[in-house]
Amino acid sequence: MTPEERPDTRTVSQVGEFGLIRRVTDDRRQPESTLLGPGDDAAVVSASDSRVVATTDVLVQNVHFRLDWSGPRHVGRKAVAVNLSDIAAMGAVPTGLLVGLGCSGEFSAEFVDELAAGMWEEARRAGTGLVGGDMVTATELTISVTALGDLQGRPPVTRGGARPGDxxxxxxxxxxxxxGLxxxxxxxxxPLSVVGAHRVPEPPYGAGPSAAEAGATSMIDISDGLLADLEHVATASGVSLDIRTDQLEVPQRLLEVASALGADARHWVLNGGEDQALVATFPEAAGLPDGWSPVGRVLAGEGVTVDGAEYSGEAGWRHWRQ
Known part of the structure; x- marks a missing residue:
């Protein structure tokens, strides 16, 4: 085995902050929207629309991921995906990612390499890249990602535009x-079909801008569960939303897994978080763009119902739940 082929067993503290930054950023291809990438006091990203969509998510070990369940590449992809799905939910396309990493010096440098590889992989899937960030010492592995996006001349699709009849x-x-959880x-x-979905969500990035083009009146990504996130739309829009279970597909694979575990697949579909799917409302006359399927109606009133009735189970995830 040549010296070049030997595994790098150095830790983060042995490589050092700037050596680690070089490992994450060197020889990486930036998207055209990056005018000045990593290496200076700040990045410069084009904003041809004159408006910038911005969002931030923080992922903490043993809250958002477990390293005995997910590898560093999975965690890197997930950290990027949960941010870029928010960009898509505004009807925008991503233009850059800023990443903050806090970890112990005892982590291996190769762990950070794999984490960064996952981030770059997911960024490429969405057509963007990592333009900058920061690395610090921390007792708990923590990843903070800020995503930037471009509306391309369209108005943002917010949570507050749904209207009765949509x-x-x-x-x-x-x-x-x-x-998978x-x-x-x-x-x-x-089975890997569900375990993999928990480790790495696959947001439909292109569906957000296409919904905006088609005249979507409101939109949100599903991070806490369909019913929980639609409650935000109902509150912001001052309407009621009714989900129809005869329109909401429960895939056969989920039915099989639920049967094996003695669980309820419909509950997973209505309340399971972290799929990072998109849900939107559209005027009935507008029709739906490719990739979108009807699952309910917007009505006068308030709150979210299922088949016209209040849902009796617990809906979605909340931090600091009592």
Whole structure:
């Protein structure tokens, strides 16, 4: 084995802050929107629209991910995906990512390499890149990502525009991550179709801008669960939203996994978080763009119902729940 082929066993503290930054950023291809990338006091990203969409998410070890369930590449992809789905939910396209990493000096440098590789992989899937960030010492592995986006001349699609008579529609899958979480919590590592969905969500990035082009009146990404996140739309818009279970697909694979675990697949679909699907409302006359399926209606009133009735179970995830 040549010296070049030997594994790098150095820790983060042995490589050092600037050596680690070089490992993460060197020889990486930036998107055209990056006018000045990593290496200066700040990055410069084009904003041809004159408006910048910005969002931030923080992921903390043992709250948002577990390293005995997910590898560093999975965690890197997930950290990027949960941010870029918010950009898509505004009807924008991503233009750059700023990443803050806090970790112990005892982590291996190769762990950070894999984490960064996952971030770059997911960024490329969405057509963007990492333009800058920071690295600090921390007792708990913490990843903070700020995503930037471009509306391309369109108005932002907010949570507050739904109107009675609109169609509620979905892009992406629901329930997969919740099923994977339950499988992992039971001590299993398969089936990979659901375990993989929990480790790495796959937001339908292109569906957000296409919904905006088609005249979507409101939109949100599903991070805490369909019913919980639609409650935000109902409150912001001053309307009621009714989800129809005869329109909401429960995939056969989820039914099989639920049967094996003695669980309820429909509950996963209605309340499972972290799939990062998109749900939007559209005027009925506008029709739905490709990739979107109707799942309900906007009505006068308030709150969210399922088949015309209040949902009896617990809806979605909340931090600091009592």
């Amino acid at each position: 169609v509620v529609a979905l892009a992406g899958g629901l329930g997969w991550s919740a099923a 339950e499988v992992l919590a039971r001590g299993f590592r398969s």
